[in-house]
Amino acid sequence: MKRSFGRARTSSGAGDKPAHADEERLRALHDEYCGALFGYVLRQLHGDRQAAEDIVQETLLRAWTHPEALDPNRGSVRAWLFAVARNLIIDSMRARQARPREIGEERLGEDWAGSVPDPREDAYEQTLDALQMAEALGSLSEEHRSVLIETYYRGASVAEAAKVLGVPPGTVKSRTYYALRALRSAFAERGLTR
């Protein structure tokens, strides 16, 4: 319907087509996150460039096809992307262990199709997981999120975090406690903890 193939597009030459908007969205994702994601995934995979590229592409494509994950009001985009990439890394490592090399694709397709669970279902769940996690982080106040990022993800001590955030150490302590409580409520709402 909105597709018009080459002719109309060359004559109009405009960048306002929905297809162009889609492409720009993907381009923006690629430009902003591709480098950091690739470096991270490559190290996790001990330098397997092809597998790393595959995972980074898949991660960016999932973000592209889940625009709701990219709404900055709903969470940290970066957190979402890295969580998805991490899941894919774990999947690919499992797949390598589980799958004997010598069995050809063709046979896998024919004989195993019935016995192997649909991989899409798994992927969907994992995407949701990652999305919920990023949302939960994103639902925190900026104060709570930043204190968790400093202490947990960046490994800062209370004193170091106090310096970075410009608040007294006592405030860092109480904020981490309340941040964890707030996160617990957020997880509970999403069914991630009992």
Place this chain on the structure above:
Amino acid sequence: MNDQTHPWREDLGPYLLGALEADEAERMRRHLHECPACQAEYAELAPVVKLLAKVPAEAFTAERYAADEAPDPAMWDRLRTRAGLPAAAETPSDVRFHPAPSAPRSSRTARPPRSRASTRPSRARGADRPMRPATAALISGVLVAAAAFGIYAGTRPSAGAPEAGIETISATNAADGVSGSVQYRPTDWGSWVQITLKGVKPGNDCILYAEDGQGNKSVASTWWAPSLLSESATIPGGVAMQSSSIKNFQVVTTVGEILLTIPAS
């Protein structure tokens, strides 16, 4: 228990996150042994800390990566292909392969387009059988384009304009052992295209794209690689693009691997 009156409560946060100094952590640990209220609090919050690990720390740290840890510059092109851009955005997932449209007839050609029924019917997968779900999802957009073309060509079977001759161009990808040539010529609906390709790994599903100078890309045909590596396949196709504006052809697998790029002369 009242938050304000229990002095240990707020140390529990940094304790769980590993942010306390060693002596403070030790004091907290001893206190935990004797305080049921703090034990209960600890039990509630420990799983939360565990879930934080779902997001890798790299999401929040500014890691420095060496030059050889940077992605390949051509990755964007492959990502774009894999996304089906610009030929696919809405993709019904249940589209199936349609027989490729036949080549339009030319009235004057010295070399008529060879229409030896090119694709190999011995393939295990029948033409009307659904594809593997993953593959189907990936290339369904492509198939919509192919199907649309099929309808168009089918309603106007002799619409090919024979004004210009056939161009033949070829290329080799030495690294992957893939080689092939493309023949194409203008018609009044776009360009008739036929590719002959050799050395594609069996099991690959392929897409032929035509690209113009403005970065517009259209699908010219899709097919399954022959079941033997040594076999060559000739696949007819077509594209809604003027022959004169085609800058190159590209053969890509449905998982985004670029097999061959054939520049137009």
